Structures are given as structure tokens and as C-alpha cells.
Amino acid sequence: MRHSLALPALCVSLCGCLCLCAAAAGCAHLATAQLARLSPGSEPDGLPDRAELATGQLVIHADFPLSEKHRMVRDLESLRLDVSQELGLPVSDEPIHLYLFQSPARYESFVASRFPAFPTRRAFFLQTDTTLSVFAPWQDRIAEDLRHETTHGYVHAVVPTVPLWLDEGISEYFELPRGEHGRHEDHIAQLAGRLLEGTWRIDLLRLESLQSAGELTQDHYAEAWLWVHWMLHSSPARRKVLQDYLADLRRDGQTAPLSVRLTHLDGPQVECEEKVRAHLSSLAPL
Numbered sequence: 541m542r543h544s545l546a547l548p549a550l551c552v553s554l555c556g557c558l559c560l561c562a563a564a565a566g567c568a569h570l571a572t573a574q575l576a577r578l579s580p581g582s583e584p585d586g587l588p589d590r591a592e593l594a595t596g597q598l599v600i601h602a603d604f605p606l607s608e609k610h611r612m613v614r615d616l617e618s619l620r621l622d623v624s625q626e627l628g629l630p631v632s633d634e635p636i637h638l639y640l641f642q643s644p645a646r647y648e649s650f651v652a653s654r655f656p657a658f659p660t661r662r663a664f665f666l667q668t669d670t671t672l673s674v675f676a677p678w679q680d681r682i683a684e685d686l687r688h689e690t691t692h693g694y695v696h697a698v699v700p701t702v703p704l705w706l707d708e709g710i711s712e713y714f715e716l717p718r719g720e721h722g723r724h725e726d727h728i729a730q731l732a733g734r735l736l737e738g739t740w741r742i743d744l745l746r747l748e749s750l751q752s753a754g755e756l757t758q759d760h761y762a763e764a765w766l767w768v769h770w771m772l773h774s775s776p777a778r779r780k781v782l783q784d785y786l787a788d789l790r791r792d793g794q795t796a797p798l799s800v801r802l803t804h805l806d807g808p809q810v811e812c813e814e815k816v817r818a819h820l821s822s823l824a825p826l
């Protein structure tokens with residue numbers, strides 16, 4: 541979750557050839573024609589092109605020199621295998637272009653110029669028919685933002701169409717530093733607090749009904765993370781349900797949803813949701 545900066549973190553997925561995911565809450569739509577103007581350039585509002593670094597699946601374009609030995613770069617490389625192994629997905633060689641701006645002001649100028657209809661966001665992921673790209677400014681939460689957005693890239697490189705809620709749940713899971721094993725303290729605290737208030741309940745069908753990022757609230761991001769954490773950490777059988785689902789999505793974007801698959805393993809929806817609630821309680825005793 542992202543809340544320390546003036547620019548909130550949001551994620552947006554669009555249907556068809558274009559997927560846009562940014563770090564925060566809200567919605568944006570880009571016309572495909574706008575992509576034609578995304579050519580590198582040295583103008584003040586152009587793409588970063590002063591330094592380029594290719595490492596693993598990543599091609600990093602930056603306003604400044606960046607060593608492949610930089611801890612953040614190594615971290616993003618490691619993320620590729622982590623995502624693959626945790627989700628049971630193959631790795632891809634499809635390049636993911638990371639555009640790193642020297643400052644939020646430079647990034648905001650770029651977004652305003654190239655995506656004038658797009659509300660300002662802290663970072664975003666863009667998928668077209670031919671490219672996977674991440675855009676982000678250098679700031680104090682750059683590592684978290686890049687882990688989140690690059691996770692979208694690693695996943696979309698092999699599963700181009702992922703349900704919005706799951707796409708975000710997976711990226712929220714992997715945005716955390718490796719040593720935290722997907723335990724998202726901000727989400728745990730938020731959901732536990734909402735349960736105590738009685739102002740929120742677990743509801744996978746509601747998550748699955750979400751069609752645009754503009755509908756996503758912080759509760760949705762947090763709940764999406766919770767379902768992913770539950771499937772990956774509660775039992776090998778549930779982990780396999782998630783992995784099988786993603787494998788099937790690679791072949792058929794219309795395959796049976798996770799809610800149906802989980803009921804085969806865990807019983808009716810209400811029982812599934814009670815088990816997820818218990819999982820949350822085990823993380824933050826209520």
C-alpha cells in the first residue's frame with residue numbers, strides 16, 4: 541500500500557491490448573494512439589535515455605547511471621524467479637522496459653506531456669500488444685514501487701490476461717521486501733481494523749466482479765493481497781489451486797474463476813470466506 545506521498549499509488553488494468561497499472565487508487569484510460577508518442581528523446585519531457593542497462597529480463601532506461609550491482613537492480617532480478625517459483629509460472633525472455641526518471645517533477649512532466657488524460661500517479665505499468673513497460677521516478681519508495689510494477693511485468697509476460705483483482709493481489713504480495721515473505725503489515729492492520737469496526741467483510745465474488753481500476757479501493761487491494769497470501773501460505777493444495785488457475789489462464793482467458801475452484805476444495809463460498817477470515821486472525825489476532 542502506498543500513502544506517504546502526495547501522489548497516491550494506484551493500479552489500472554484496461555481491457556484489450558492495453559493494460560495500465562500504476563501504484564495507487566483511481567482509474568485512467570489511454571488511447572492507443574498516445575503510445576505512438578512514446579519514443580525516446582532528449583527533450584525535457586522525453587523518456588529517460590541517458591543510461592541503459594540490460595539485465596535478465598529487464599531493460600532499464602534511466603536519467604542517471606545505474607550499476608547492475610545496485611541492490612535494487614539485483615532485487616528486481618531475484619523477483620523474476622520468486623514470482624515464477626511461487627506462482628508455478630515459467631520465466632519469459634520478453635523484455636520489460638523500466639523507465640526511471642531522476643525526480644518526481646521530471647516524471648510528472650513526462651506524464652503530463654505524453655499522457656495528458658492520465659491522472660498523476662506515483663508509478664505505472666503499461667502493457668501493449670508488443671511491449672511491457674514500467675515508468676517511475678526516483679524517490680524514497682522507488683524499490684517498493686518497482687517491485688510492484690515489475691511483478692505485473694513478469695506475470696503479464698507469461699499470462700497476458702489476469703483478472704484485475706488477482707493481478708493487484710499478486711503485485712501487492714510481491715512488492716514487499718523479500719525477507720518479509722509476503723506479510724503485508726499495512727494490509728493486515730487495515731483489514732483487521734475494518735473487521736473490528738464491522739464495516740467490511742470478505743467477499744471474493746465482489747472482488748471478481750471488479751472491472752476497472754477506478755472501482756478499486758484500498759480495501760480491495762488489501763483483500764486481494766489477503767486471498768493471495770492465504771492461497772500461498774495456508775496449504776499446498778490451495779497453492780496448487782492458484783498455480784493451476786494461472787496455468788489455465790495462460791491457455792484460456794475464460795477458464796473457471798478462482799471462486800469456483802476454491803469451493804471444490806474448501807466448500808461453499810461462505811466457508812471459504814470464513815477460512816480466509818481465520819487466516820487474517822492468525823496474522824493479527826482479533
Ligand SMILES: [Zn+2]
Pocket residue numbers: 550551552561562563688689692707708711
Ligand atoms: Zn498494480
